[in-house]
Amino acid sequence: TKTELDTVKKFTDSHYAAPNPKMFGIAKGRNVIVIHLESFQQFIIDKKVNGQEVTPFLNSLYHGKDTYAFDNFFHQVGQGKTSDAENMLETSTYGLPQGSLFATLGSDNTFQGAPAILNQRAGYTSAVFHGNVASFWNRNNVYKNLGFQYFFDASYYDTSGDKATGYGLKDKLLFHDSIKYLQTLQQPFYVKYITVTNHFPYELDDEDKDPNFQTTNTGNSTVDNYFVTAHYLDQSLQQFFDYLNKTGLANKSIIMIYGDHYGISNSENEHLAPVLGKSADKWNDFDNAQLQRVPLMFVIPGSGGHGGIYHQYGGEIDVLPTLLHLLGISSKRYIQFGTDLFSPQHDQVVAFRNHDFVTPNFTSINGTIYNNKTGKVAKLTKAQRKQLKKDAKLVEKELRLSDSLNQKNLLRFYTPKGFKRINPKLFNYSNGLK
Numbered sequence: 001t002k003t004e005l006d007t008v009k010k011f012t013d014s015h016y017a018a019p020n021p022k023m024f025g026i027a028k029g030r031n032v033i034v035i036h037l038e039s040f041q042q043f044i045i046d047k048k049v050n051g052q053e054v055t056p057f058l059n060s061l062y063h064g065k066d067t068y069a070f071d072n073f074f075h076q077v078g079q080g081k082t083s084d085a086e087n088m089l090e091t092s093t094y095g096l097p098q099g100s101l102f103a104t105l106g107s108d109n110t111f112q113g114a115p116a117i118l119n120q121r122a123g124y125t126s127a128v129f130h131g132n133v134a135s136f137w138n139r140n141n142v143y144k145n146l147g148f149q150y151f152f153d154a155s156y157y158d159t160s161g162d163k164a165t166g167y168g169l170k171d172k173l174l175f176h177d178s179i180k181y182l183q184t185l186q187q188p189f190y191v192k193y194i195t196v197t198n199h200f201p202y203e204l205d206d207e208d209k210d211p212n213f214q215t216t217n218t219g220n221s222t223v224d225n226y227f228v229t230a231h232y233l234d235q236s237l238q239q240f241f242d243y244l245n246k247t248g249l250a251n252k253s254i255i256m257i258y259g260d261h262y263g264i265s266n267s268e269n270e271h272l273a274p275v276l277g278k279s280a281d282k283w284n285d286f287d288n289a290q291l292q293r294v295p296l297m298f299v300i301p302g303s304g305g306h307g308g309i310y311h312q313y314g315g316e317i318d319v320l321p322t323l324l325h326l327l328g329i330s331s332k333r334y335i336q337f338g339t340d341l342f343s344p345q346h347d348q349v350v351a352f353r354n355h356d357f358v359t360p361n362f363t364s365i366n367g368t369i370y371n372n373k374t375g376k377v378a379k380l381t382k383a384q385r386k387q388l389k390k391d392a393k394l395v396e397k398e399l400r401l402s403d404s405l406n407q408k409n410l411l412r413f414y415t416p417k418g419f420k421r422i423n424p425k426l427f428n429y430s431n432g433l434k
């Protein structure tokens, strides 16, 4: 009902964080190129195996002078995995406690997300490039409701023979073969590339393997293969950036790069532990939680070299308000659960979908509080205990109100100033039938 909507709106209004004036609009008018790194965790960044960097290109971006990167940024997905990450990034609302929001509610719900906001506020054209069939995660329906004008799914590329792996077109080919479509888009554009090659079980044909890259020898094929496909993904990005730089598109764009969720599951982390210099038998829930960090980088080529690595705690829910503010678009009128990572008022309590949470000092797992510095169960002062109770309440409230918003489709009762309701029938792209 409208009353339920008002309750949600009251919360997000009170939770809103005003933009940082130093960052507001620094990418105004630029194209937005979002690169979704499949199953990519932060620990790969700067990681060397056998003396070699796994992802030398991403590392160079991470340390680049025009890159604003984060090293305490967490994924917050639930069972919807990729689709939950997409939902959070496009709408700044959480995925569902069970199942995938895209799959279960995405065909009918009202969205007020990135493609619609950018189109209506700043004239952006929008498109998604993805080498899997359009119907996977119900994207063919959800993207229309989000307002994506174009969806270049598998049917737009040659995916025959050795051109694809389990989840679709290989990443190098996705970036290469999509250029002819990218070039037709009116600028400024908001486009998203969803990569697939670095996906469990991390299989890659020999012809795509870099003969100069020696992966780990843990005896666990998931871990060993993971570095191989991450290395391949890195090379694919380098090739795409070569194109962006050569054509001058780079300097007209902000490139946002993020990892969607973990690639190595908690049950396999013990095989990863030695690679990270830790002992497998001391590995615990705290370590698992810390590994849920994923990359987030905003690359703004030619913007004056003021980038850096930021240490704020945050998660996928925070990306949309952050991006809008970099583009000089206020997020104030929208119902969004995240807060701008650059804002002095940014909320650093990072909620996981199962109500566990991480703050700059503590990690709460199943009600047990760990000290981030020691990794041990924390001895809390009275004041700390009180603060953590507050944090837990906030997490509970955010998730509950986001679920209420989505499960009851409450956005149909809300029209942000100037917002025009999306008519999904206006968009006519593949339904995934080849």
Ligand code: GP9
Pocket (backbone or CB within 6 Å): 080, 081, 082, 083, 132, 136, 167, 194, 196, 199
């Ligand atoms: C498939 C891809 C994978 O199209 O996005 O989704 P995931 O299995 O990671 O949720």
Ligand code: MN
Pocket (backbone or CB within 6 Å): 038, 039, 081, 082, 083, 260, 261
């Ligand atoms: Mn994924």
